[in-house]
Amino acid sequence: MAYSYEPHYFEDMEVGKTFESAGRTVTESDFVFHSMFADDWTELHTNAEYSEDGPFGERIGHGPMTFILTTGMVQRCGFVERTVIAFLGMNYMDVPNPLTIGDTINAEFEVTDKQDFESREDAGLVVIDGTTWNQDDEVLLEGDMKFMFKKRSAYEDDPDSP
Template identity: 65%
Template sequence: MPYSYRPHHFEDFDIGQEFQSVGRTVTESDFVMHSAFSGDWTELHTNRHYAEDSMFEGRVAHGPMTFILATGFVYRCGFLERTVVAFLGMNYMNIPGPVKMEDTISLAMEVIEKKEFSSRDDAGLVVIDTTMTNQDDEVVFEGDMKFMVKTRD
């Protein structure tokens, strides 16, 4: 799957088209910044000693943080740069495994739907199915993301 840092308009997307992000290691700073921004200081995410006694045997990322990391990968790939109008939601989202401190994660993406809007001619719907894995190829996030993407002028 090719890395893509070229903005794509609605017309540039094809069903079955795939993208792959680079990897990224999750750090202490990520945990702290997410807790500070969200106000979620749950001990499972912020207290090493408490989390060591949990079923995860250590601190894990917040579920919303895992989703935010996935959206960050989509935007980092660049194909929506200056062409995305809006994030329209998701039909499904699963977090089947935890993201742990020092995990290196990446995101595989596939265009699964593309549809013109009947209400406007300056943008269309692009749905991208995503799967985020860690360094051991364990799935830690999956879901489809719906975007309104500009058409060419």
């Protein structure tokens, strides 16, 4: 398991390599900022009275909010810093449990695939599976993320590369 905040190039990303994020506690402010940024004022996120009588008994964050927090945890791990050219999408995302205010969440990421691009020599595809869970070990999100990573050999003389 890699804990350091160390950028990784395509060559550094081996299938099976894992990274674990630092934890963070989800706050009322997180819910408000998400609603403001996404313009998502769904009552399950913003109305305590309505949500109390709803299916979860409290306000919840839905999948997109959990995904955004998970991508932030990727950044906090550091392996994508200055070495990722693009986020290319996902093959799947499952959200089996809701996120709630006060949850302390963590995430683990594992490299599951690595491929050269036929169309470019300076970068390659890395697929990373992620799992985010809360303090009760309930899985909140499972999914993969496809990244275009720089190849070290193509950027050795770049002063902005790590």
